[in-house]
Amino acid sequence: MKGHFRKRGCKCPSNNCTCGKKWSFIIDVGKDPETGKRKQESRSGFKTKQEAEAAAAALITEVNKGIFIKESDMLFKEWANDWLLLYIERNGPKPGTIRLRQYSIKKLLPYFAHIKLKNITEEMYQSALNDLKVQDFSRSTIEGVHTTAKMIFKMAVNKRMLKIDPTQNAYIKKDPQVIIESDEEDLPLFFEREDLELFLNTVRNKGLFLDNAIFTTYHPLGCVSVN
Ligand SMILES: [Zn+2]
Incomplete structure (x- = not known):
């Protein structure tokens, strides 16, 4: 393999x-299988010749092992567009599902439209999800966006346009558990039948004078029936 430093x-x-x-x-x-043209890769920014040589050797190893990936220069919005067409062609989704995917892409565009796929980092993607949360979109909306983004980037990786899928470790923030302080406890306002029987039996057997009459004829929340 020829190299020039x-x-x-x-x-x-x-x-x-x-x-x-x-x-x-x-x-x-190597050569482009379609055009037969020589393909070249260049890298720059090395402080020493040794560093440049080491990087070149690593690259050559990747090429020889067949794991070298030439990342695409495509912008997110271009790929999202292409992806949607492929997705429709492959999966034949229902119109509602297509609309959901389109809606999700629309929510992703403000963050990534003009950024190259390969330059979108995990951190950038996570902040986009966090920002949707801050904007108060519902959890199901954000889940739809996240699912769509995962499909978009996964296909880019499968097509060897991208090395690392930035959505892989991303998550939707959970809402903090809020304890609602309330004076009114969430208890039912009436007795279950068994409780009522127990209560009235206790009143009958152990109650004070007139208790039985009071509790079997009047109840502050309405009438109680003994039967
Ligand atoms: Zn010099």
Whole structure:
């Protein structure tokens, strides 16, 4: 595999560079199967030639193992569009499901539309989910957005356009558990039949004078029936 290392713009003597220019390399990574054209990869920004050589060697190893992925330069909005067409073609979803996916994409666009897929990080994606939460969208809406985003990025990874799926570890924040302080306890306002029987028997056997008459004829919440 051919490689070419250089320090663009450096005119210093070969063993005493003081200009601070960075090393870069360009290597062949095989041929495009469709066009037969030579494919090249370049990287730059290395402080030393050794660093550049190590990076080139790592890249060549990936290519040889067949695990090299040339990440796409596609913008999120372009891929989301393409993805939707593929999704419809593959899954033949119901119109309602298509509308849900479109709606979810629309919610993602303000965050990512003009960003390249490969530049969307886990942190960026997580903050988008958090922001939807702050905007008070319902949990089911955010779940729909998250599910859609997961499908969009997963397909990009499957198509080897993307190395890392930024949605993989993302989560929707849970609402904090709120304890509602209330004077009125949430107890039923009436006795169950068994409780009522027990109560009235107690009144009859152990109650004070007239208790039995009072409780069997009047109740503050309405009438009680002994039978
Ligand atoms: Zn120099």
